[in-house]
Amino acid sequence: MLAVIGGSGIYDIDGLEEAQWQSVDTPWGAPSDQILTGRLHGVAMAFLPRHGRGHVHSPTDVPYRANIDALKRLGATHVLSISACGSFRDEMAPGHFVMVDQYIDRTVSRESSFFGTGCVAHVSMAHPICMGLSRAAGDAARQAGVTVHEGGTYLVMEGPQFSTLAESRMYREVWGCDVIGMTNMPEAKLAREAELHYATIAMVTDYDSWHPDHGDVDVASIVAVLQGNAAHARDTVANLARIFGGAGCPTGCETALDFAIMTAPGKRDPVLLGKLDAVAGRVLG
Template identity: 50%
Template sequence: MMVNTPYGQPSDYITVGEIKGVKVAFLPRHGRGHRYPPHMVNYRANIWALKALGVKWVISVSAVGSLREEMRPGDLVVPTQFIDMTKGRKYTFFDGPVTVHVSMADPFCEDLSERLYEAARSLGYRAHKGATYICIEGPRFSTRAESRVWRDVFKADIIGMTLIPEVNLACEAELCYATLATVTDYDVWAEHPVTAAEVAKVMSENTEKARKVLYEVIPKLSGDPDPSRCSCCRALQNAVQ
């Protein structure tokens, strides 16, 4: 189905179905055929549409580069922090007259993140948690100098292009949001230039891993989030001025 929003149409039609009795909505962030590069995705429309459909939990599957030797291509990573290096995206639903300052001290849903990590481990996959995701504007990859800054100065662990402002907006919408990041390559700090072909090859191999993790986690997400396990549903409390 296509959901119209105050911010235009989302990236594509939203497919609604069930996984083991749990109703799910799937929205391809880049559109079918990968029509929208990261900086052109209508993130506000995407999150608004999911909220309008009654979605409570958002699992973002994202391809990333690794800035750490121990996070190898093919590994799964569940980040807990981010660094925003994007430049001109639409970061909020609240452009005025209402002003909202949500806390992003802990930007990901701790409950959902832990579920993803434990599911990946239970399936026997190499998985990491507690990582910092640095989000760059794209669509180009980093220079060697940039990659070394992200790794050595900023101490980031993985790098991608789609987390921001998706995670911000999910917080403003009071949705439980977590990322399952799939490592496709070592970023260019490792001296080997990244190519789109290499990324696509490993990403294809990672797809099955991500699918199995989702099928493990989603059946356990029936009902509303437990307020005792996360505070996502209260994100706007004390945030409105």
């Protein structure tokens, strides 16, 4: 099953057959919204609006653990994150898509793991993206007529405010980041813990605040670009469904927990184990 998490401006998917909105209960609370399921070009699909329909969740308050658990519980194997982002590069212009391959996590107020006291686990995040899914999504976006940049580092800030000029310059000039957004962490970490194939399309809406020719981030301008990006994103998802079967995984996403759990079986908390039934059931039995 291919799941899509839609960011700002993307609250549904066009063309789904047998479409229905489903409520999913999770041990981590309610997801951002009901999940839209159906089939697209023969592929089982699930769609979750990250901020909820009507954009009711701020980046900090998105229930990330519930979202990933709910998608896994429904049978999702691959998750495509579609996210609005600012750009630190002239060539990554508003309206372009960036196929992110790295993150720098600057969030501070979010639960970032399914594991903890009573069942400790450490997964590798060295290569946080499923490159098979990312390449397929990039091809799908190009087929939709979008300018696509392969590879890029996504700085994830806490928000909800935009960056100061000093921060924007530091992220660009000192840290070497390419795009900036507020939502892909801890989402990517949780997807790895759940052994899901995860990839990000960063849809560029603006140049953050560093660019001398574009001034400060202007929400009205962002919304205008969002509308065009959303149409391209829907076309991209439709194209991806057509080629989805060819998305192989060189990253080993589906075995991320093979050697990750450190807590001895006799010391594991049964209450926490019960909450991990969907995300870690393969290794916990």
